[in-house]
Amino acid sequence: MRRIHLARCCTLLPLLSAAMLYAGCTGTPQQSTTHGTEEDSSSTPGPADTIAKSMLVGTEWLVEDISGLGVIDNEQTTLRFEEEGRVSGITGCNRYTGSVTMEGNNIRFGPLASTRRACVQALMDQEQKFLEAMEAVRAYAIDAETGLLHLTKGEATLLRLSRVEGS
Numbered sequence: 001m002r003r004i005h006l007a008r009c010c011t012l013l014p015l016l017s018a019a020m021l022y023a024g025c026t027g028t029p030q031q032s033t034t035h036g037t038e039e040d041s042s043s044t045p046g047p048a049d050t051i052a053k054s055m056l057v058g059t060e061w062l063v064e065d066i067s068g069l070g071v072i073d074n075e076q077t078t079l080r081f082e083e084e085g086r087v088s089g090i091t092g093c094n095r096y097t098g099s100v101t102m103e104g105n106n107i108r109f110g111p112l113a114s115t116r117r118a119c120v121q122a123l124m125d126q127e128q129k130f131l132e133a134m135e136a137v138r139a140y141a142i143d144a145e146t147g148l149l150h151l152t153k154g155e156a157t158l159l160r161l162s163r164v165e166g167s
Contacts (some may be wrong), residue, residue, distance in 0.1 A: 054082040055142065060089075060156070061149050061161035066129050068157075075123055077130055080163060087112075091127040093119035105141065106152070109134045133158040 063077035071077060075092040081100065082088055087109060088097040098112035112134060119127070137151040137158055152158040 015114060020035065035139055056140075056149075057080075058167065060164040060166055060167035063159055063161050064148070065160040066126065066133055066158070069129070072126055074128075077126070078164070079082050079159075080167070093117060093123045093127045093131055096131075102140075107137060107140045109137060130159070 047112070058081065060078055060080040063071055063079065065071060067075075072092060074096075076090060078089040080088050085099055086097070087100045088095070090096075091114060094115040094117050096112050096114035098110055100123045101108050112131060116129070118124070125128070133151070136153050137163040138153045141150045141152065142148070143150065147163055149159075150157045151161070
């Protein structure tokens, strides 16, 4: 039997209502804080899934942190949510593309394909950490206060990203 978490219901219902009201007034959904794990999402997509996906499709994000280790500032690592089910970006060294699946607040990337350009060792190390983190990600959350996208596994934030202006 599936247990419904009271905290999640109390968090999502007001956020969903606010997002729907905001979308009706402006034509675009409002970003809200959402959290999820593999165990607590419904297998049937609902209105919250549609709103969450629409907040990501067509957006580009700049990676600000990889597993709490920061990033090399002068080479940007990006993540772009293309049409539903596709992602692309730059690792700081190479370009990549791949698939993404989202259900509720659960998210999985892969497989990802990338170019094989050689770069300085520090960038190649960062690229490897980024690609490993992308493979391990299982959930996402958009912080309503900061607008940051957190890609997580369990309680650990593996990637923290800020939205690129104009996307």
